[in-house]
Amino acid sequence: MNIVKINDKLSVASQPxxxxxxxxxxQGYKAVINARPxxxxxxxxxxxxEKVASRNAGLDYSFIPVTGxxxxxxxxxxxxxxxxxxxxxxxxxxxxxxxALTLYTIGEVLGGKMKREHIEAFGAAxxxxxxxxxxxxxxxxxxxxxxxxxxxxxxxxxxYVVTDPATRRCAIIDPVYxxxxxxxxxxxINADAILAYVKSEGLVVEWILDxxxxxxxxxAAWYLKNATGAPTAIGAxxxxxxxxxxDIYNWPGLAADGSQWDRLLADGDTFKVGSIxxxxxxxxxxxxASVTYVIGDAAFVHDTxxxxxxxxxxxxxxxxxxxxLWSSIQSIVALPDETRLFTGHDYQPNGRxxxxxxxxxxxxxxxxxxxxMDEARFVVLRNARDRSLxxxxxxxxxxxxxxxxxxxxxxxxxxxxYLKIPLDALGNATW
Numbered sequence: 258m259n260i261v262k263i264n265d266k267l268s269v270a271s272q273p274x275x276x277x278x279x280x281x282x283x284q285g286y287k288a289v290i291n292a293r294p295x296x297x298x299x300x301x302x303x304x305x306x307e308k309v310a311s312r313n314a315g316l317d318y319s320f321i322p323v324t325g326x327x328x329x330x331x332x333x334x335x336x337x338x339x340x341x342x343x344x345x346x347x348x349x350x351x352x353x354x355x356x357a358l359t360l361y362t363i364g365e366v367l368g369g370k371m372k373r374e375h376i377e378a379f380g381a382a383x384x385x386x387x388x389x390x391x392x393x394x395x396x397x398x399x400x401x402x403x404x405x406x407x408x409x410x411x412x413x414x415x416x417y418v419v420t421d422p423a424t425r426r427c428a429i430i431d432p433v434y435x436x437x438x439x440x441x442x443x444x445x446i447n448a449d450a451i452l453a454y455v456k457s458e459g460l461v462v463e464w465i466l467d468x469x470x471x472x473x474x475x476x477a478a479w480y481l482k483n484a485t486g487a488p489t490a491i492g493a494x495x496x497x498x499x500x501x502x503x504d505i506y507n508w509p510g511l512a513a514d515g516s517q518w519d520r521l522l523a524d525g526d527t528f529k530v531g532s533i534x535x536x537x538x539x540x541x542x543x544x545x546a547s548v549t550y551v552i553g554d555a556a557f558v559h560d561t562x563x564x565x566x567x568x569x570x571x572x573x574x575x576x577x578x579x580x581x582l583w584s585s586i587q588s589i590v591a592l593p594d595e596t597r598l599f600t601g602h603d604y605q606p607n608g609r610x611x612x613x614x615x616x617x618x619x620x621x622x623x624x625x626x627x628x629x630m631d632e633a634r635f636v637v638l639r640n641a642r643d644r645s646l647x648x649x650x651x652x653x654x655x656x657x658x659x660x661x662x663x664x665x666x667x668x669x670x671x672x673x674x675y676l677k678i679p680l681d682a683l684g685n686a687t688w
Contacts, residue, residue, distance in 0.1 A: 261354060261383050266340060267347050267361060269354040269385070275302050278310040287345030288317035290336065292357045294324065295607075301352075304607055317343060320609045323356055325389050327619055330397070331406060333367065335610035336360040358383065359390040366394055402427075402533055402553045404599060405454060408611045409433045409447050412474040412651075413602050415613040418451060419552055420460055421531025427455065428464035428530045429487075430550065430557050431601055432477035434663060438651060441676075443665065448477035452484055462487040463530060468559035468601060469547040470498050470659040472574055472652040478518075479663035488519035489662055490528075492539065492548035495521065499660045501545070501575055505682050506657055517662035522548060540589065542582025543570040549589060556592060556617075559601040561585055564612050565619060567604060568626035569635075573643035574652070575683070579636040586627070594618035647686070653678050 258277055260270040272293065273281070281289065289311045295303045302310070304320050311318035319339040323332050340347050340361075349357035362379065365371035371379065373394055380387030401423075407416040412433060420427040432451055435444035455462060462485040465478045469492065478489045499513035515521045522528075524539035530552055538549040543560040550557045560570035561582060569586065572579040589598070596617045603611045620627060626635065649655075654676050658665060666674045 259354070260348070261385065263358065263361065263383060265346065266343070267349060269357040269361070270348060270350045271353050272301055273350060275306055275310050278307075278314040278316065281348050282314040282316055285346055286316060286348045288319070288339065288343035288347045290319045290321060290339050290347060290349035290357065292321050292323055292336070292349060292351040292360060294322035297352060304609075308608065320607065321360070322609055323360065325356065325359070327615070328356075328359065328363070328393060329612065329614040330367070331612050331614060332610065333360055333364045337364045337368075355385050355387075355389070358385050359387060359393070362387055362390045363393055400554065400597075402530060402555055404555055404597070404614070406599070406613050407447065407450060408603070408613070409474070411435070413604050414471075414474050415599070415601055415603060416447060416451060417557060417599060418454060418460070419530055419555065419557075420458070421533045424531035425458070425460050426463045426531035427460045428466055428552070429462060429481055430466045431468055431471070431559065432465070432481055434475035434477035434480055434658075436475050436651065436654065438654060443475075445477065445480060448480050451481070455485075464528070465489045466550060467491045467659075468550065468557060469544045470495060470656060472655055473649040474651065475655055475658045476663035490520040490522050491518050491662070492537070492546045493521040493523040494539070494541065494546040495660070497545045498576060502656050502660050505575070505679055506677055507679070508657075511660070517664065538588060540585040542572055542578055542585045544574060545576035547585070551592070551596075554595065555597045555599060556589065557599045558589055561589060562598060562620055562624065563600050564603055564615055565623040565625070566606050568624060569639065571643045571646055572639055573646070579639040580632060582639065583632045583635045590617050590621055590627070592617050594621070648683050652683070
């Protein structure tokens, strides 16, 4: 194990052995960052063993697994957060230390603490080749649109601000309106963070877009429309979802015509975010109304594809269908391999950091629900998986808000708002 001290807060190193963690604590380290995916080599300890060894040594532990070609800004920010939260020196490693220092260096440049042209010399001074960090930053600077993800820990949802850097105009996708099911409290913490970002970046909101009526969080589309004046939009098949849930809620007064949004978007429709062309792809299977937004070189795939280590979305909600989802996924992975894919949720398997960006090529190479699959096998796998899942805890709360474009129920005579929960309307109960 070769330890390279970068500064008083960070050292990077090659792979430590299990017995090294007590030693690291005795040297004064307070936290470990493991930037190495499991199973790169047969003899590496791996995340589970490292986590236990760190805890036993009294060290905080973060798992931020990356490969050189798949580093995303979310990984960089997670690395920065782990360092900033540590109460003392941090030991970060991968196989050789290069990826760990790459994550740190990219963060320094993005944060304005280092210049791009100094990267290679900085790496050479520490005996590390950082040409990969330079390439990443060069590619990052050319990307359009600029995508900022906001991760909501409570619902594992990802919200996006998608910006045309040339015009400073943006779209907000899948924003979350806060709801605590235990107390019934509502809030705008997530939505206000988005508004604060829009203001700080000097952006103009052109669109507020939902990819589908969400089953696990309330949409903040209505709140943000009132705050920004921007139009709202969703897939045109929302009408079918409204009719389905109108019956489940026994809700004769619900206008099941999509009039709660400013625009209903059909397959093949186009619009613009600033000067960037955007395309709508109908992507049903998870829900009847799901759409994908392709904006420049970025596609917002909602709950169709998750990150490659998480597979694909469930299809057992009312109106869902595994075979239909397979067809939708095939349309998405027919996009160019370099297309960036942004998912709607991340459930952090094995305790890794939240991630939400991949590429078409990466999905085709490593998503376990796609590699070596055909439609028949996928349907069997997806249906079996869905039978093991309980319904989302907020599905009955959220749909009555989200089929109305994020509008809360109207106040009753006492000034309070009430949700309606149908009993025995869905299966998959867990007792």
